[in-house]
Amino acid sequence: MRVLVKGAGVAGLAVARELVARGADITVAEPEPGFAAAASWYAGGMLAPWCERESTDETVLTRGRGAADWWDRALPGEVRRNGTLVVALPRDAGELKRFASRTSGYQWLDADGIGALEPALAGRFRQALFFPGEAHLDPRRALSLLSEKLAARGVAFVRDEDEGRFDLVVDCTGASKIGSLEGLRGVRGEMLYLETDELELSRPVRLLHPRIPLYIVPRGDGLFMCGATMIERDDAGPITARSLMEFLNAAYALHPGFGEARLIETGTGVRPAFPDNLPRVLRAGKTIIVNGLYRHGFLLSPALASEAAGLVLGEQDRREIF
Ligand SMILES: Cc1cc2nc3c(=O)[nH]c(=O)nc-3n(C[C@H](O)[C@H](O)[C@H](O)COP(=O)(O)OP(=O)(O)OC[C@H]3O[C@@H](n4cnc5c(N)ncnc54)[C@H](O)[C@@H]3O)c2cc1C
Structure with missing residues (x-):
């Protein structure tokens, strides 16, 4: 299946990894290379589901506690697990x-x-x-390394693409959807x-x-x-x-x-x-939307990406790719 992932912030890259792991043919469209337009570039990179529970819902803890393992598998040696x-x-x-x-x-x-x-x-x-139990990583290194690894696995990175050429589109364009995505x-x-x-x-x-x-x-x-x-x-x-x-x-x-x-x-x-500060995976026709990561992009992208990949490809087998 040919899938276009729009946006190369943490959500788009995590989705791309989960889709490649399930055998999809992925193109990532990002009009602003170099990440400076992505909120992800400015993040602390804290994988802190217990601390974040202070100001957020229990689901952030339950969905976020596997994030350090996901990043460790994706980028061995990049996660520091010292609390x-x-x-x-x-x-x-x-x-x-x-x-x-x-x-x-x-x-x-x-x-x-x-x-x-x-x-x-x-x-x-x-x-x-x-x-x-908490961990952290350097988000700038993580974004760069994940992009490099995806490119090495055959993912094409382009500035713009004709959506009509793809079976499905996963929209991970973050704050650019304010005004067009209800409640964002x-x-x-x-x-x-x-x-x-x-x-x-x-x-x-x-x-x-x-x-x-x-x-x-x-x-x-x-x-x-x-x-x-x-x-x-x-x-x-x-x-x-x-x-x-x-x-x-x-x-x-x-x-x-x-x-x-x-x-x-x-x-x-x-x-x-979104109004409840919790992220969403939504479907609108042949577009899946992953958005609303609020202050938890690095923490919750792994869980959201897996959910989005499941929506795109159903029960397709997942192989570890890197
Ligand atoms: C100061 C700060 C500190 C933070 N600290 C943490 C932290 O410690 N831990 C944590 O988990 N989270 C943290 N966050 C939150 C995290 O950064 C965000 O949740 C996350 O960046 C959102 O990722 P995203 O991929 O949805 O959006 P973005 O990172 O904004 O990426 C969206 C991308 O889409 C691109 N785009 C826009 N329009 C289009 C289009 N039409 N076609 C294709 N691409 C398009 C943009 O150029 C951009 O690259 C922090 C955020 C900030 C601002």
């Missing part, structure tokens, strides 16, 4: 308790436990939650990259705060991704001064070593979201 650390300043201790009351799969750590896990944070926080809206997410050799972290650290929660994901070699705002607007324009100030203040509160960091990049992605 998530959640901290709060002493004055925000209530935030930590509230977070714990809405989640599961964590251990309470005291100051010694925090220092043992992340020496750079020793003595800075009295209490933390540690989610040992954009949630603006700003982020930045800091570089410093003043400190090392080995896992994502979330700093809870009543107004300005921050997470920092280490990318190695002194590079740290800091994110992310959640603003109800489908505006991908540059980061605002307020968001930048708040991020930098929060990063400095997490560790003063960030005060000397170089600001390498700022960026904005628009997360596509």
